[in-house]
Amino acid sequence: MNSSRQLQLTVYASLFAALIAAGSYLAIPIGPVPIVLQNLFILLAGLLLGSRWGLASVGIYLLAGAMGLPVFAGGTGGIGRLFGPTGGYLLSYLPAVFIVGWISERAGTAARRILFDIGAMILGSFIVYAIGVPWLSAMTGMAWKKAVMVGMVPFLPGDALKIAAAVPIARTLRPVISGKFTPVCADEYSRS
Template sequence: MNNSSAAAQPYVPLRLAGRPLTLKLVAVALGTLFLAASSWIEVPMFPVPMTMQTFAVTLIGALYGWRLGLATVLAWLGEAALGFPVLAGGAGGLAHFVGPTGGYLVAFPLAAMLVGWLAERGWTGAGRILSSVAAMLLGNAFILAFGGLWLAVVIGLADAIAFGVLPFILGGALKAVLATVTVEVYRRSGAKPAL
């Protein structure tokens, strides 16, 4: 196999697609814990706080693949809807799905699915650093765009851009790079699937 075809190979590090259901359920549970922990790392901002959620969402997509990544983020949002303290600042409850943060929450599972889909098509594979960063950036951009549009309905377009999009662009780019580095370190470590 030559280098160009090797570089295009899918790289979903945990290789969970063909694993037993019990293992997948454990992975989902661990993923929701990781998402909750990332939510508690917070820089208070108004009307939307800055957290490590987008890092976790895109990383889960890349590590789990699109199906299990989507299921994991949906499970985490289900926990939030039931009132578990898994959102930014330890919040939970249905009110967060209809307020200023609602669009971002709705975008999270779709972004995990997008990044996972791209990972399964080789975007995060060996030698694919730029395309891996691009996949993570696309996930972050989708979250900001969808969340910003939702926020525009709540507070108006100009304020949504000023307070719900622009302050998060640099952080989103840095988190995209961090997610790429995390996947790359895992790949270079030669680690076997963790579960």
């Protein structure tokens, strides 16, 4: 990879870290786990940046939050949030973005890409819940069933909408991020 491409991907990873942080400010508190847009940007980071650079973007985001910057849900930060009731969700973003990126990198043809992307995002969301719900149960002392009802069930319709939104967003932005986007000059339209 040449240094220009590496710089580009570093900028994109930083941009996604900022988008993930911005997504945390759009929080609807409904209990110990708020509804946020972070997940959408986590999924998009995996789809658009791949496993390694997506992981870098989430790592930057988590590091910023652990250092006390107010990037977690509701404008909070600090290492204590990583060990609190929602810490499992935050930490699950690392394996989730890696798996989403890894699957997306193997999609191949355009026809297969949409199916791979949807499958990758469903699996990524499952990873978030597989780590976040047991963590929530352990940290709060909630019974397993209650933790599922509080920390997963209310979020499933929103996650379906986020996945549905991520597919066309990824399809639109993928050529730009991959460097295969060719802008159309304004004078080309005037020739028609």
